[in-house]
Amino acid sequence: MKFNLPHTLTPVFEDTSEMLLAWRRRKLPLYLFLALCFNLVLAPVVYAASSSQLSRSQAWSLGLLGLLIVALSVYLFFVMFAPEKF
Incomplete structure (x- = not known):
């Protein structure tokens, strides 16, 4: 089954695929993002443990x-x- 995409959506899908390939090549931004997300959980724990x-x-x-x-x-x-x- 082949889908015919509108001409305006084709560049969007090409850009998205290029971004995904770049994420596979460069791991540092992904690791930094995951660390910041984990810190969203960790920071309130530290704040609560310090008794304000x-x-x-x-x-x-x-x-x-x-x-x-x-x-x-x-x-x-x-x-x-x-x-x-x-």
């Missing part, structure tokens, strides 16, 4: 710092035990 002694921006920053420390620890763990990949 921290501002929301400080809780957000501490959440990002914690994610960065965990990511760096995982990276260094893999570099130590599989250095030939890096």
Whole structure:
């Protein structure tokens, strides 16, 4: 079954396919987006645990710092035990 698309929609689908291919090639923007989404869950937990002694921006920053420390620890763990990949 073949669909005939209107002439105006063809560039939209081509652009979308190019964007999907670019996402497959570049993983960093995807990882940053996922980290920020995870921080949306983590920041309120940090804010609640601090008994309102921290501002929301400080809780957000501490959440990002914690994610960065965990990511760096995982990276260094893999570099130590599989250095030939890096």
